[in-house]
Amino acid sequence: MSARDWLLDESPNSRMQANAGRFYRMGLALLRNPLAVLGALIILLLIATAVFAPWIAPESPVGQMLDRRLLPPSSANWMGTDELGRDIFSRVVYGARITLMIVALVAIIAAPLGLIIGAVAGYFGGWVDKLLMGFTDIFLSMPKLILALAFVAALGPGIENAIIAIAITAWPAYARIARAETITFRSSEFISAVKLVGASDARIIGLHVVPLCMSSMIVRVTLDMAGIILTAAGLGFLGLGAQPPLPEWGAMISRGRVFILDQWWVATMPGFAIILVSLGFCFLGDGLRDVLDPKQAGKS
């Protein structure tokens, strides 16, 4: 029996085989979608760039060389140099680390928070549901960017506070999704069966409800990544996010703003990096939705 047959076996012998088979089928479905493959490649490129930044970048991201300020793109400096003579390409490469850190941290903070709140609300129903969702809806109807701006203003500028502020504005959407999913199987037989065996509410939510919400959460988080990157870059641009000399892409665009008319490359180059990575997450998110969430496939 080849590995492929083992993966596609209609009657798997173990849970591991069933899971492996499911992932294999999903992978195959994703591979049939060229845009999703492109998106996955872009994100792999982002991760690889972040991990191997010291080997990829020809120069230090903070090394100043004042004798070569604002040079246009050339074979020596692919994206030109900025007002302190730093190599823009090297800074963009190191910026991948910051971007990856921001999206990962926001996802790690906001997704579990929304997931737990939504799952608890959907599972218990009644006044718990009303209270939690009322709270969620209030947050959901606020303008996200403005709220994040106000939070950063209160907490003080800096990359950590920017991440907290974005996470605070991101969780309500996840709570809504987790609740909607939970309600669809709250009264199904397998939940009743686990209850009958005597499992606690916490155990049911943690081991039986949450795993079933995962696929729609993954889709939503991936689709949201572009928005998170743009918000973080926007905060950086306004001087409220990452502080100099950190090579954050939004902050780099902000520094290049003064030179946009004569030395266009200083502000333009980091923008291309933002667009590429955001597009990658959009493409992958669209593809993942078609595979993981067929109900929503082709919509919006």
Added chain:
Amino acid sequence: MPIDFRSRDGILRFVRVLTGFALTIALTFLGLLAITFFIGRVVPIDPVLAVVGDRATQEQYDAMKIAMGLDRPLILQFVSYVGDVIQGDLGRSVSTNRLVAEDLARVFPATLEMATIGIIIGVGLGVPMGVTAAANQGTWLDQGIRVLALLGYSVPAFWLGLVGLALFYASLGWVSGPGRVDIFYDGVVDPVTGLLLVDSILARDWEVFRNALSHLVLPAAILGFFSLAYIARMTRSFMLDQLGQEYITTARVKGVSEWRVIWVHAFAPIRVPLITVIGLSYAGLLEGSVMIETVFSWPGIGNYLTVALLNADMNAVLGATLIIGAVFIGINKTSDVLYRVLDPRST
């Protein structure tokens, strides 16, 4: 069940639905106030210290704290904050030394003007593009519109603004640069509505009108692009839902022209959900204008907010947040109500 306005029961039900909405809206506004109040409290800047200065004695400090009402329990402070906001008192801005409410009233029309032109561009291009994509599903045209729409989710607004300025203003000279109008024309027409385009029409001053339009067109087009992306995507998905229905097949079998099938038969039922989408993107534009206004030095509420942020002018920050939040919630909930009233299947 549709609301039947002819029967007494129907009207009662309508009133009940409206009361429910009013309650949700009131609670949401209260939530917004609670958030701005909370943000105002967690600020590391001591509001008392900001007034008395750091050379004040402990007695002066305590006296000012009592005078400002900051010694009272938080919940009482919140109640008086809500009372102040309802009376239109948002405090005084430290940087402009004027009342925040007056400042906001002065800058709001500029934002409104830009967002309105933006949404007109977004709807005017986005809806036909979404319909075209759906009618040509799977073709290169559909893919092209899809990528263009996804770009709207991936391009930073401030970056597009900068590149637009460099290209269309500096290199090509097709439009005017940052600001709302050239300094030469500033204050030439009397502000009646605060909307410069309308005011210059009222004053029949076509020179000012042309100049204001050449300043407005680029930022409004960029804002419009972002609403276009969302509107086109949603229109496409609504249209696909309709085009898969049997009544469309019936219409085609009857020999109705394809143009009529798409624009009359399939488009009619999606008009109501589209209103919600357009409302949402209009509200989103008010938010998006923060970045665009900063790049274009547009004297609107977004620019006011970012300047206040950089000066740590918290009264102005919270006031602007409150107004943008309130308008955002207002538009959202209004389009929600409109949807319920116009779509007989809901409620």
